[in-house]
Amino acid sequence: MLKLALSRILRSARNSMSAVENLGDLLHRNCPNCETDNSDRTALRYSWQEWQLRECGACGFVYLENPPDYADFKVAFAWEKNHGDRKVRMRKEYPLAYGISKAWRKFYRWAVRKPDKLTNRIKRWVPPGLVVDVGCGNADRLLSLPAQYETSGIEISKALAEEAGALLATRGGSITNLPAVEGLATYETETASGVLMRSFLEHEHKPVELLSHAARVLKPGGVAIIKVPNISSINRRVMGSRWCGFRFPGHVNYFTPKSLRAMVADAGLAIVGFGFFDRFPFSDNMWMVARKDG
Ligand SMILES: [Zn+2]
Structure with missing residues (x-):
């Protein structure tokens, strides 16, 4: 032992x-x-x-x-x-x-059995069609999507992309083994109903470019779902350097509700889901739903 x-x-x-x-x-x-x-x-x-x-x-x-x-x-x-x-x-x-x-x-x-926050948001906001998971890991999120969605993922890690490709083969769907911006750039304009960026934007060296590609790839009415750590959360203020959101060198962007809102709006997306409980000060993370209008 x-x-x-x-x-x-x-x-x-x-x-x-x-x-x-x-x-x-x-x-x-x-x-x-x-x-x-x-x-x-x-x-x-x-x-x-x-x-x-x-x-x-x-x-x-x-x-x-x-x-x-x-x-x-x-x-x-x-x-x-x-x-x-x-x-x-x-x-x-x-x-x-x-x-x-x-x-x-x-x-x-x-x-506490926590509600599945991602699935709830997908069901509420994402119209049927193609869903792109940015930083899809081993495709566990894509595999759990309801049947009305076509699945597609971008993953930088070769090992995870291979695993994801094999797992996704059972329900159809493609994996692109590229960094996120380059990967999303390969998608045609206005083809996706949803772009998922769960625990991803904090890792992205070029978040503005990534969001503008997400806005380009979405069809009118399609939504981006974003989850990032909240650097102005109460836990961060209490824990200081020990806060779970500080990860070196993996986390390269540290958002507040205000800075996230500004960057997403600048990319041309309308923020439709970002209420008080989506950016609850006692939570380490915040969730946003942003829609392409037009
Ligand atoms: Zn600046």
Whole structure:
């Protein structure tokens, strides 16, 4: 038992080491919202190790200035590894908070059967037709869609894209193994009823470009469904650096309700579902439904 636990700890430590060694060249990003270069500003105190978080001097948007390059990201920072790295960090730096939070989540899952927020929104808002899941992972979301939807996904990780392709073969549907912007650019204009970006925009180096492609690809009446962490949530204010939304270097954009609303509206989508409970201050995340009118 002890031996097994030890080998597990060693393995996760080795995984996190190899991820760090594979960083390659880091990029420099200007503000993804307004293109201002903020490199002369002091990094936010939530920055960690070499990862520099900046708050844009012009528009206030918070972002990671120096993420790894896509080429390395594709191999070394597929989200499942990134998630593992956060666990390693939390366990090492905040063992008590990590233990309490783990126990709480376990209890919460046991005590509360949470409604499926994505499926509820799809049923309410997305007209029948093609649904594109951006960052589809192993296609688990697409597989659970009702039959009136055609399925299609974009996934940067080669391993996940292969798994998704195999699983999706049973109900028909295609997987594109590309970064999100390049992947969505391959879709014809006004062909989709829904574009899903669940836990995705926070990872996207070019969120403005991605949203404008989503607006282009949607048919009039089609909707984008977005879920992102809310950096102005109460939990973030209480937890500070320990907040679960800070993930380095995976999360590169940090939205507030205001900045999300502005970026989506600028892309030409009308915000139709973003009520108080969609951006509930006690929740770490927020949900938005935005429609293409016309
Ligand atoms: Zn800006």
